[in-house]
Each structure stands twice: as C-alpha cells, then as structure tokens.
Amino acid sequence: MVIETNITSMLGIKHPILSAPMGPFYTTKLTVAVSEAGGLGVLSHVTIHGTVTIDEMKKSMEYVVEHTDKPFGFNIRTARLQPDAIKLCRQLPRFIMENPKIKEQCVYLITSAGSPRLIYNKHFEKLKESGSNIKHFHVAPSLYLAEKLLNSGVDGLVITGTEGGGHQSYENISTLVLLQQIRKHIPEVPIIASGGYATGEGLASALSMGVGAIAMGSRFISSKECEFHENYKKMVVESTASDTELITGIFGRARVWKNKMSEKHSLVESKEEKQAEETSMSKIERELADLEKTYEGNIEEGIAYLGQSVELIDSVEYVSDIIKTIVNDAEKCLTAAFNNIRKIPIEQIA
Numbered sequence: 001m002v003i004e005t006n007i008t009s010m011l012g013i014k015h016p017i018l019s020a021p022m023g024p025f026y027t028t029k030l031t032v033a034v035s036e037a038g039g040l041g042v043l044s045h046v047t048i049h050g051t052v053t054i055d056e057m058k059k060s061m062e063y064v065v066e067h068t069d070k071p072f073g074f075n076i077r078t079a080r081l082q083p084d085a086i087k088l089c090r091q092l093p094r095f096i097m098e099n100p101k102i103k104e105q106c107v108y109l110i111t112s113a114g115s116p117r118l119i120y121n122k123h124f125e126k127l128k129e130s131g132s133n134i135k136h137f138h139v140a141p142s143l144y145l146a147e148k149l150l151n152s153g154v155d156g157l158v159i160t161g162t163e164g165g166g167h168q169s170y171e172n173i174s175t176l177v178l179l180q181q182i183r184k185h186i187p188e189v190p191i192i193a194s195g196g197y198a199t200g201e202g203l204a205s206a207l208s209m210g211v212g213a214i215a216m217g218s219r220f221i222s223s224k225e226c227e228f229h230e231n232y233k234k235m236v237v238e239s240t241a242s243d244t245e246l247i248t249g250i251f252g253r254a255r256v257w258k259n260k261m262s263e264k265h266s267l268v269e270s271k272e273e274k275q276a277e278e279t280s281m282s283k284i285e286r287e288l289a290d291l292e293k294t295y296e297g298n299i300e301e302g303i304a305y306l307g308q309s310v311e312l313i314d315s316v317e318y319v320s321d322i323i324k325t326i327v328n329d330a331e332k333c334l335t336a337a338f339n340n341i342r343k344i345p346i347e348q349i350a
C-alpha cells in the first residue's frame with residue numbers, strides 16, 4: 001500500500017513518514033535505514049564530544065549517499081545560542097552543490113530552534129539555482145510563529161506540539177490542537193506533523209487533518225538501526241507517557257525522561273526569564289555534558305529527551321517493519337473510519 005500526499009510528491013518518497021532530527025546525537029545510520037525503507041531519513045545537528053559540526057555533517061552526508069540512493073534530509077538548529085549555525089548555513093549549501101550525488105539526494109532541510117532566515121544567503125540561493133530540489137521547512141510550535149514563517153519563504157512547516165520529545169514551545173499546546181488551529185488559519189501550507197506519533201492510528205489522524213507526513217523521534221530511537229545506546233532504547237520501550245516531563249532546556253522547554261537529573265531542573269515562569277538565562281553559556285555546556293552521559297548509556301545521571309509517544313512503543317524493531325506496520329495500520333484505520341461513517345443510514349440520524 002502506498003499513501004501519496006503533497007509531501008511524498010514534494011520530497012519524492014514512498015511513505016509519508018520522516019525520522020525527526022535528534023541532535024546533538026548521531027542519526028546517520030537511522031537516516032539510511034529510514035530512507036531505504038521508503039520514508040525520509042533526516043541527519044541531526046551533531047554537537048557531542050566536541051565535534052566540529054560542519055565536518056561531521058559532511059561526513060554523515062557522504063556516508064548516507066554511499067549506503068543508499070534514496071532521498072534524505074538534514075537539520076540545522078539556528079538558535080541564537082548555536083555558535084556554529086551561521087557557518088553551517090553558509091558552508092553546507094556549497095558542499096552539497098559541489099557533490100552531485102549529495103545534491104541529487106538531499107531534498108530536505110529542516111531548520112529549528114531559531115530563525116529560518118539564516119539559510120537565506122547567496123550560497124543557498126546558488127544551490128537552488130543550480131537545480132537542487134531541496135525544500136526548506138521550519139519547525140513551528142505555535143500559530144503565531146507559523147504565520148510569521150509563511151512570509152519568510154519556507155516551503156512548508158513542521159508542526160510540533162508539547163507531547164513531543166526534546167525542545168518544545170512556551171505555548172505548551174498539544175499537536176492535536178495546534179494542527180486544527182493551523183489548518184483553520186493557514187489551510188494551504190504543506191505540513192509535516194511531529195510530536196506524539198508512533199502508530200498507524202496516529203498517521204491516519206494526521207492525514208485526515210490534511211497533514212502530508214509525520215515525523216517521529218522516540219519511535220525511531222527504539223529501532224534496531226538507531227545508533228543510540230541500548231539503555232536509551234530500553235527506556236523508550238519500558239516508559240509510559242507520565243515518565244516524561246517538561247524541564248528548562250538549553251533553548252527553552254524540553255520534554256525529557258523523569259530521573260534524578262530532570263528533578264534538578266525547573267520550569268521557567270516566562271519567556272523573559274528564559275531569555276535572561278540563555279545568556280549564560282555555562283548552562284549550554286552543562287546540558288551538553290548531561291546529554292552525552294545519556295548517549296553513552298548513563299540514563300540515570302544524564303538528560304534524556306523523550307516524547308509522550310513512548311506510551312505507545314513496546315518493542316525495538318527494524319525501521320522497515322516499523323514503517324510497514326504504521327502505513328498498513330493507517331490504511332486500515334482510514335478505511336474503517338470511512339466505512340463506519342457510510343454505514344449509518346441517514347434516517348437513523350435524528
């Protein structure tokens with residue numbers, strides 16, 4: 001079964017499923033697996049272990065095209081506090097343009113956590129003029145931001161609600177409500193929905209709301225191909241939604257797994273309070289060190305980004321099986337919903 005949508009056509013993929021970026025960690029092997037399975041694998045913005053991110057991203061892109069001929073994408077976090085963002089935005093378009101196979105396969109850039117405008121420089125323009133099919137999406141965690149983004153030149157939005165793993169908006173709005181808001185106010189915008197998806201029912205509900213694809217983080221952590229530590233995968237499989245909570249992360253609110261470390265963080269009361277806090281670089285370094293601990297398997301003492309969708313995940317599976325199951329279940333779900341609606345004779349509706 002193939003479900004074709006505006007996003008699958010735009011990105012040239014078979015299934016309306018993407019892997020969500022999960023920096024600061026590597027998702028290179030996961031990207032290959034998701035793209036090979038007919039979804040769109042997305043490389044993360046890697047900053048652990050003191051890596052030079054531009055070199056890591058180049059190496060990851062080379063790895064991906066060596067291992068699959070299918071399309072893929074990548075993430076740049078353009079936050080004010082992300083010291084390498086400008087460099088990545090300037091140098092990566094040039095690198096992609098100079099590598100024909102990468103240029104052909106790299107169809108998606110997702111910017112997040114900051115301004116989408118950082119990518120609109122002469123190098124990105126040249127890349128597009130040179131025949132690249134790359135589409136630029138930006139993460140919108142609120143209607144206000146989504147409306148602002150439309151005037152910036154993005155090709156579409158990644159709509160993400162508070163149930164998702166990792167950084168979230170201050171608005172604290174669920175994916176379900178946010179999607180309805182966006183569809184009502186800006187119905188024409190291509191949407192990828194993220195935050196809370198792990199099943200065919202989830203995909204079916206997103207499609208029925210006019211969404212073109214879903215992006216999943218937590219579900220793909222618990223895949224055999226994901227390079228995260230086995231302890232992280234076990235945590236996903238064994239946790240429930242209430243094992244996650246919102247803390248104050250580097251770029252704002254972040255949904256994490258409840259543990260000794262998360263208890264030490266507290267929610268900020270206002271955006272202003274958070275912005276003042278963001279001027280402190282030491283906090284970034286501390287959080288990165290806490291994230292590295294988790295990546296290495298010390299899940300009790302590190303910070304583990306995790307979504308409420310863990311409630312729905314109870315096994316570590318191959319990416320191809322995850323995607324197949326979700327697409328088949330979504331089809332069944334949509335067919336059943338359609339049949340149920342049609343089965344009710346009109347005279348019975350008083």
Ligand SMILES: Cc1cc2nc3c(=O)[nH]c(=O)nc-3n(C[C@H](O)[C@H](O)[C@H](O)COP(=O)(O)O)c2cc1C
Binds near residue numbers: 113196
């Ligand atoms: C471990 C982890 C790391 C993440 N890092 C990033 C990131 O670097 N950039 C970004 O845009 N989103 C990041 N996110 C958010 C995801 O892209 C996505 O929105 C989220 O995982 C969706 O919720 P789900 O986990 O329920 O699928 C991260 C999420 C997780 C779980």
